[in-house]
Amino acid sequence: LLGKVNRLRDVAPSGLANALDNMLGWDTRTRIDQIAPTSFKSPAGTEHHIDYAAEAGPTVELRVQALFGLDSHPLVGTNRIPLVLSLTSPAGRPIQTTRNLPEFWRGSWRDVAKEMRGRYPKHNWPDAPWESVASLKTKKAQARNA
Template identity: 50%
Template structure:
């Protein structure tokens, strides 16, 4: 801009304004402790003992040092009203949306700025949109997928899909943390169009968003090849842990499997379930991937041990042909 010697009807231009006309990229804002941010984005400092160290704004005439942190050698104060008056054509107003990780929510503000320095800002009411959904999704992913409202049911569903992906490969989707972060445009952003924070995103919302990644034909196969539960011969429905280190696992009281002659499996019979066999008191007894082999082999030693500790429970010599049970024998028998 061209200097106006009488901008308001006859006033002289201040030294700060003259310096700013000469070096408009060096208008600087105080950020405390003698430290300033320049309009060009550089950082610079002045001796804290200098009277200029407390000025809200400076026009810097001379500085030395690195681009990251310079030392101010010559400067003069300039007021916000002078900046507004003489550099109004370089001042921008922008509405900005950012993610507040401490509150796990979006914040909106109107920022008035001279290039890299903020002259003023004020909070704004936030209107959810596709744009805000992207900012929120990026913030939530950066905070960590574990911060999302996972239900036990959804965690198991994810484990089931990942199990089948490991067993069969494509077309099962990759639901690892890294893959979900990379594909957030497909599942997370659309689910956040009407949200402004994690508090608005329910476990049901998360479940719907993720389950949409699985085509209908795979949903049918998922129920068939990776069921949520194993039904024991007694009728007990036992949840299958697909995230167990040793593979899909169930914990079941040994006596509930009496009469079972084939080892239970998933993935269309390709993967045997890991059976954590329990005593009547639900204490671990044995882990096996071969139930018929267990009946023929180490069951005899387990039977000898458990008969003494649980005499009111049946311990048949031939468990493969005995009826399964969840109960102890009646007293007196």
């Protein structure tokens, strides 16, 4: 890894990550990935980086439609810490942050959906998102694929 490197800054971050992975071994690396995955896979099938350095705790930013169909809150770690979900509009603008998705769906979702229907009428804003199919496509695109 180090070869002719004189300064740590000359080592690529990916090189350090690879060296650490090699030192840990497959079993340990697999266990770390189970406890603290690097990404969250949404019901829509999209992968989202988990920011463990975020001030609020492990945080994922994603479009709210990617979570449709999910009625339990995603958790990480051995203590099962809730991910902070930073939910965005179809344009990527922040609309809500939550540590309790089922409560959000049954609480402030109605107000959020009402406002978003006016701003983004081409997208799906169901009354019961936990029962809906996750999709980042417009209603028209979803109908074509149905």
